[in-house]
Amino acid sequence: MHQTVIPPIGRPGPPGRGPVPKVRAKNARHAIIRVWSYMGRHRKGVITALVLTALGTLLNLAGPYLLGRAVNEHIVPKITDGLLKDCMLLLTVYVLGSLMMWAQSYVMIGVSQLTVKDLRHALFSRLQQLPISFFDKNQSGDLMSRATNDIDNVSTTLNQSVTQLMSSAILLVGSLSIMFALDVRLTLLSLVTVPLITIATRLIASRTRKHFTAQQKLLGELNGYAQETIAGQKVVAAYNRQEQAHKHFQNLNEKLRTSSTQAQSVSGLVGPTMNVMNNIGFAILAAVGGWMAYHNLTSIGLIVSFLAYSRQIERPINDLANQYNLIQAAIAGAERVFHIIDTPSEYVEEQKKQLEQIQGKVVFEDVSFGYNPEREILKKVSFTAKPGEMIALVGPTGAGKTTIINLLPRFYEITGGRITIDGCDISELEKDQLRRELGIVLQDAYLFSGTIRDNIAYGKLDATVEQIQQAAKLANAHSFIRKLSQGYDTKIISGGSNLSQGQRQLLTIARAILADPAILILDEATSSIDTRTEMQIQEAMRTLMKDRTSFVIAHRLSTIREADQILVIDDGKIAERGSHDELMQQQGFYYQLHQGQLS
Numbered sequence: 051m052h053q054t055v056i057p058p059i060g061r062p063g064p065p066g067r068g069p070v071p072k073v074r075a076k077n078a079r080h081a082i083i084r085v086w087s088y089m090g091r092h093r094k095g096v097i098t099a100l101v102l103t104a105l106g107t108l109l110n111l112a113g114p115y116l117l118g119r120a121v122n123e124h125i126v127p128k129i130t131d132g133l134l135k136d137c138m139l140l141l142t143v144y145v146l147g148s149l150m151m152w153a154q155s156y157v158m159i160g161v162s163q164l165t166v167k168d169l170r171h172a173l174f175s176r177l178q179q180l181p182i183s184f185f186d187k188n189q190s191g192d193l194m195s196r197a198t199n200d201i202d203n204v205s206t207t208l209n210q211s212v213t214q215l216m217s218s219a220i221l222l223v224g225s226l227s228i229m230f231a232l233d234v235r236l237t238l239l240s241l242v243t244v245p246l247i248t249i250a251t252r253l254i255a256s257r258t259r260k261h262f263t264a265q266q267k268l269l270g271e272l273n274g275y276a277q278e279t280i281a282g283q284k285v286v287a288a289y290n291r292q293e294q295a296h297k298h299f300q301n302l303n304e305k306l307r308t309s310s311t312q313a314q315s316v317s318g319l320v321g322p323t324m325n326v327m328n329n330i331g332f333a334i335l336a337a338v339g340g341w342m343a344y345h346n347l348t349s350i351g352l353i354v355s356f357l358a359y360s361r362q363i364e365r366p367i368n369d370l371a372n373q374y375n376l377i378q379a380a381i382a383g384a385e386r387v388f389h390i391i392d393t394p395s396e397y398v399e400e401q402k403k404q405l406e407q408i409q410g411k412v413v414f415e416d417v418s419f420g421y422n423p424e425r426e427i428l429k430k431v432s433f434t435a436k437p438g439e440m441i442a443l444v445g446p447t448g449a450g451k452t453t454i455i456n457l458l459p460r461f462y463e464i465t466g467g468r469i470t471i472d473g474c475d476i477s478e479l480e481k482d483q484l485r486r487e488l489g490i491v492l493q494d495a496y497l498f499s500g501t502i503r504d505n506i507a508y509g510k511l512d513a514t515v516e517q518i519q520q521a522a523k524l525a526n527a528h529s530f531i532r533k534l535s536q537g538y539d540t541k542i543i544s545g546g547s548n549l550s551q552g553q554r555q556l557l558t559i560a561r562a563i564l565a566d567p568a569i570l571i572l573d574e575a576t577s578s579i580d581t582r583t584e585m586q587i588q589e590a591m592r593t594l595m596k597d598r599t600s601f602v603i604a605h606r607l608s609t610i611r612e613a614d615q616i617l618v619i620d621d622g623k624i625a626e627r628g629s630h631d632e633l634m635q636q637q638g639f640y641y642q643l644h645q646g647q648l649s
Contacts, residue, residue, distance in 0.1 A: 078381045081381050081384040081385050081388065082381065082384075084384065084388055085165070085169070085204065085208075085384055088165045088168050088169055088172075089161060089162075089165045089208075091164075091165075091168060092161045092164050092165065095157055095158075095160060095161035095164070096161055098157050099154050099157045099158040099161060099213070099216065100216065102150050102151075102153050102154035102157060103150075103151070103154045103213070103216050103217045103220055104220055105150045106146075106147045106148075106149075106150030106151040106153075106154060106217065107147075107217050107220040107221050107224060108220075108224065109143050109144070109146050109147035109150060110143075110144070110147040110151075110221065110362070111221065111224040111225060111228060111362070112143050113140060113143055113144055113147070113358070114354075114355045114358030114359050114362070115228065115355055116136065116139060116140045116143065117140060117354060117355060117358060118349075118351040118352055118354045118355030118356075118358075119136070119351060119355075120133065120136045120137070120140070120351075121350055121351035121354050122349050122350070122351030122352075123136075123351075125351075151217065154213060154216075154217070155213050158208075158209075158212060158213040158216075159209055159213075161208075162205065162208030162209050162212065163205070163209075165208060166201060166204060166205040166208065169201060169204065169387065170197070170201050172391055173196070173197055173201070173387055173390060173391060174197065176390055176391050176393065176395065177193070177197075177390065179395035179396060179397055180390075180393055180395065180396060181396040181461070181462070181463075182456070182461040182462065183421070183462060184393060186421070189270070189271070189274030189275075189278070190274065190277060190278075191270065191271075191272075191273040191274025191275065191276065191277035191278060192270035192271060192273065192274045193390070194273060194274075194277065195266075195269055195270035195273040195274070196270065196383075196386050196387055196390060199266070199269055199270075199273070199383070200266060200382075200383030200384070200386050200387050201383070201387060202383075203266075203376070203379045203380045203382075203383035203384075204380045204383055204384050204387070206376060206380070207376050207377055207379075207380035208380075210376065211376055211377055211380075221362055222362075222363060225359045225362045225363050226363065228359060229356065229359050229363075232352060232355065232356070233348065233352060233356070236335065236338075236339060236342075236348070236352075236353075236356050237356075239334065239335055239338055240331060240335050240356065240359075240360045240363065241363075242331060242334065243327045243328070243330055243331040246327055247323075247324060247327050247328075250323050250324075250327070251324075254316060254317065254319055254323070257316050258313060258316050258317045258378050261309060261312045261313035261316055261317075262313045262317075262378040262379050262381070262382040263382040263385065263386075264309045264313075265306065265309045265310050265313045265379070265382070266379070266382045266383055266386055267386075268302070268305050268306040268309050269306060270386075271302055272299075272302045272303060272306050275298065275299060275302055276299065279295050279299070313378070313379075317378060331360065332357070332360055332361070335356065335357060335360055336353075336357060339353035339356060339357070340353065396460075396481070397481060403474060403478050403479055403480065404479070404480055404483050405471070405472060405474060405479065405483070408471060408472060408487050408568040408569070409437045409472050409568075410435075410436075410437040410438060410471075410472070410568055410569055410598060410599035411434070411435065411436055411437050411470075411471065411472050411473070411599070412434070412435040412458070412469070412470070412471055412569065412599055413433075413434045413435075413469070413470045413473075414431050414432055414433050414434075414454075414467070414469055415432055415467050415468050415469070415470070416430040416431070416432055416466065416467035416468075417430070417431045417432070417454075417457065417464050417466065417467035417468070417469060418430055418431075418464065418465050418466030418467055419453060419457060419462065419464050419465050419466070420465060421462075423465075426465075426622060427450050427453050427622050428450050428453055428454065428457075428622045428623075429621075429622040429623050430466070430467065430623075431450075431454065431467075431619075431622070431623065431624055432467075432624070433615070433617060433624065433627065435599050435601070435615070436599075436614075437597075437599055438596075438597050438598060438599060439599055439600070439614040439615060440595055440600045440602060440610075440612065440613045440614050440615075441599075441600065441601050441602070441613065441614065441615050441616075441617065442602045442603075442604060442610035442613035442615070442616045442617065443455070443601065443602070443603045443616075443617050443619055444603075444604065444605075444607065444610070444616060444617070444618055444619070444640065444643065445618055445619035445620050445625070445639075446620065449619040449620050449621060449622065450619050450621075450622045451603045451619050452573060452603065454601075454619070455571050455573060455601050455603065457469060458476070458488065458569070458571065458601070459484060459485050459488050459490070459571075460476060460477075460481055460484060460485075463477070471484075471569075486567075487567055487568040487569055488567050488568075488569050488570075488571060489509070489562040489563075489565045489566075489567030489569070489570045489571065490562065490571045490573070491555075491558050491559055491561075491562045491570075491571070491572050491573065492558070492573045492574075493573050493574040495546065495551065495554035495555040495557070495558045496546075496558070497542045497546035497549075497554055497557060497558075498542065499542060500541070500542055501538065501539050501540060501541055501542065502531055502534075502537075502538050502539070502540050502542065502557065503515075503518055503538040503539060504542075505542060505557055505561060506518050506521060506522060506527075506538075506557060506560045506561050506564055507561075507564065508561055509561055509562070509564060509565035510564050510565055510566070513564055515538075517564060518538065518560075518564060519538070521560045521561075521563040521564035522538075522557075522560045524560070524563050524594065525556050525557075525559040525560035525563055526556060527553070527556035527557055527559070527560045530553055530556070559594075562594070563594050567598070568598065568599070569598065569599045569600070569601075570594065570595055570598050570599070570600040570601070571600075571601045572600065572601070572602045572603065572604075573603045574603050574604055574605060592612075606647070607640075607643060607644050607647055608647075610630070611630045612630075613629070613630065614629070615627060615628070615629065616628060616629065616630060616633055616640065618633070618638075618639050618640050620639065625638075625639055626638050626639055626640055
């Protein structure tokens, strides 16, 4: 048997939706180490890129030395013999160095894309393992922002920044080594501005990261609101809330603009600051070097080489300045992604029992539950559903009906009491097996992208064409499917927007029929279907529920007259229980509901 996997939708639903919770920022070092650990899975590519970077950088390091030698041996003494040969050697060195750096960049792009693929896979995989309560507390738009914008920031940085920083590190070490070998005095002179650059960078960095983290958070909020508004555009238009929606979007957009401006403005100080200090150092080196050459304390060729090497020392710092915004945004994005990856899975205790054959006896024993610890929704609810019985849940909105059926597949964990199936506590059962034995049809029919055939077979992927059509016939969906231009191969558009609400509901019922569950949950499954269609599917529902334990939530009391047991839920408690006739004789709350619907 198979499970129809559809997220539950509670009414009124757990509190807590709204502002996105503040992300706890981790330090940059930790985020970088985490990203690097993903890169480490592709060691061959990383090593190849490092070797190519080293070779290319060494060739580039030879350039200033050859240039200085050419000045000393040919330009200053005005000897042209051999000058062309040295120029060709210099050209060859620079061309080969450029080719090596291109090859390194090509390899590193491949490594970075594999790394981002692994990171994206880890994020999506974790999202599939998180409890429903996590999605109750986080806007879907913010989660989408983390899976798209934040991942893209990491991807862009790995593509552009990592290769530059790798080559810059080798270039820095190599340049300094050659400079110290040539002249210690000039080398120390060229490093005068380094402490100032380091201090300035740290001061700016301490202020920039928090701005980029705030920027990513606000971007998630903006995306969440935009997605929510677009999805509910009919409601927005129906209540004439376009102007208010636009104003709220403008407010979020303005906050994002302010935050982004602060982040970019502060980080934008890095480049100009570095350039000023680098130019000061270059001017000092040129002036002192010129004075030394004038007094024959060094050669002109050596000064030319040193000036070229000093520029190469500046390159790593300039690379950091130019990539600073990108790196900070990537760190902030990586922190937000790892925040989700580090969220505990609901499958932390999967060495559990399995029932070989579920009979369907369900017992609630003093079950209590609250979405928030300080407010209980269910208060010591107890009842027994015998195998094959139909249990109907009725009551006012917010009484706890949907909460009861959400606890059965362990979408939420109870806070008191226990729930058993065939005498086994469901907390001791493996979640996957438990949910495979449950068929769920919700009030809000949700269809996935794909064909009608794919959606019916969602809970049983190996179903044959005949089985799919038989399930559709039992749900009375076959007749309308057959009339469509492409029949069962008709594409579902945007959650089923090309089908009526009733047609979508019939498809979800067919999906549950095909899954052939041991226990059936119908959460107002016929509420979106007209009376004529409802009458057509009643017989199919009786066939589906035969010999299966069924839990039915219904506002139309006419649909549950044949229930073996009706539970009247009020304020999280069972106010009344019994068959339809028994409850009508009591003339209590159920009687009032029934008479109200008749009138």
